[in-house]
Amino acid sequence: MRPGELVLRASLEALPRGARDEWLDSLLGLKGLPADGTDLPRGCVPYLPCPVEVLLRAVDRAEITSEDVFVDVGSGVGRAAALVHLLTGAGAVGVEVQQELVRQSRELAAALEAPRFATVAGDAAELLRFLPTGTVFFLYCPFSGARLERVFEHLEDIARTRTIRVCCVQMPALARPWLEPLWEDEELSIYRSRAFTVDLRSDAVEVRSLLAQHRK
Numbered sequence: 001m002r003p004g005e006l007v008l009r010a011s012l013e014a015l016p017r018g019a020r021d022e023w024l025d026s027l028l029g030l031k032g033l034p035a036d037g038t039d040l041p042r043g044c045v046p047y048l049p050c051p052v053e054v055l056l057r058a059v060d061r062a063e064i065t066s067e068d069v070f071v072d073v074g075s076g077v078g079r080a081a082a083l084v085h086l087l088t089g090a091g092a093v094g095v096e097v098q099q100e101l102v103r104q105s106r107e108l109a110a111a112l113e114a115p116r117f118a119t120v121a122g123d124a125a126e127l128l129r130f131l132p133t134g135t136v137f138f139l140y141c142p143f144s145g146a147r148l149e150r151v152f153e154h155l156e157d158i159a160r161t162r163t164i165r166v167c168c169v170q171m172p173a174l175a176r177p178w179l180e181p182l183w184e185d186e187e188l189s190i191y192r193s194r195a196f197t198v199d200l201r202s203d204a205v206e207v208r209s210l211l212a213q214h215r216k
């Protein structure tokens with residue numbers, strides 16, 4: 001950890017738990033809850049910031065480091081992405097559908113002079129496949145149903161290329177064969193993708209039959 005990261009962590013931990021969210025808001029210059037816009041699609045969850053306590057547990061249990069790229073799926077004003085970036089040095093990408101929240105998130109990144117913290121505007125279910133650099137994907141229940149299903153299809157595709165972690169807050173347990181549980185408490189579940197294996201024996205049979213045909 002770099003000195004700034006250590007100081008931020010120590011400052012948060014020195015405060016009573018109940019005071020940490022307000023302190024972070026004041027540090028980041030965030031004032032009150034922004035109103036949700038008409039561009040929030042039907043069935044999607046409005047903005048509500050994830051509690052600092054849960055974010056600290058996610059950082060620890062998912063072992064997020066400066067080598068990671070943290071993607072907040074439904075990132076609001078960028079508060080969670082900013083905190084994880086400042087605590088760990090990880091690159092941070094927010095994906096947010098509400099334009100006004102995107103604007104505020106970009107303003108926050110500029111105020112923090114954080115070039116490794118970017119915000120992408122649009123529906124996460126459509127955009128995630130264009131974000132293959134992510135290594136830790138964070139979802140504070142942004143939506144459910146078909147949209148969530150699409151997000152997990154994209155995540156599975158990304159997990160075929162490398163190991164990823166998925167942090168879910170206040171969401172039902174995930175039962176997907178390509179994900180193994182790493183951590184679970186009453187608010188937070190963390191998963192790691194399993195290695196995808198290629199069936200070399202069946203590939204070898206395929207190659208042998210191709211060679212046999214070629215020789216005929």
Ligand SMILES: C[S@@+](CC[C@H](N)C(=O)[O-])C[C@H]1O[C@@H](n2cnc3c(N)ncnc32)[C@H](O)[C@@H]1O
Nearest residue numbers: 044047048049050074076080096097123124142
């Ligand atoms: C519960 S809030 C979580 C905010 C943020 N992750 C945090 O922890 O501070 C859910 C956020 O997801 C956003 N959202 C909802 N549906 C979305 C979608 N389809 N694509 C991108 N963002 C979406 C909402 O606008 C809202 O900001």
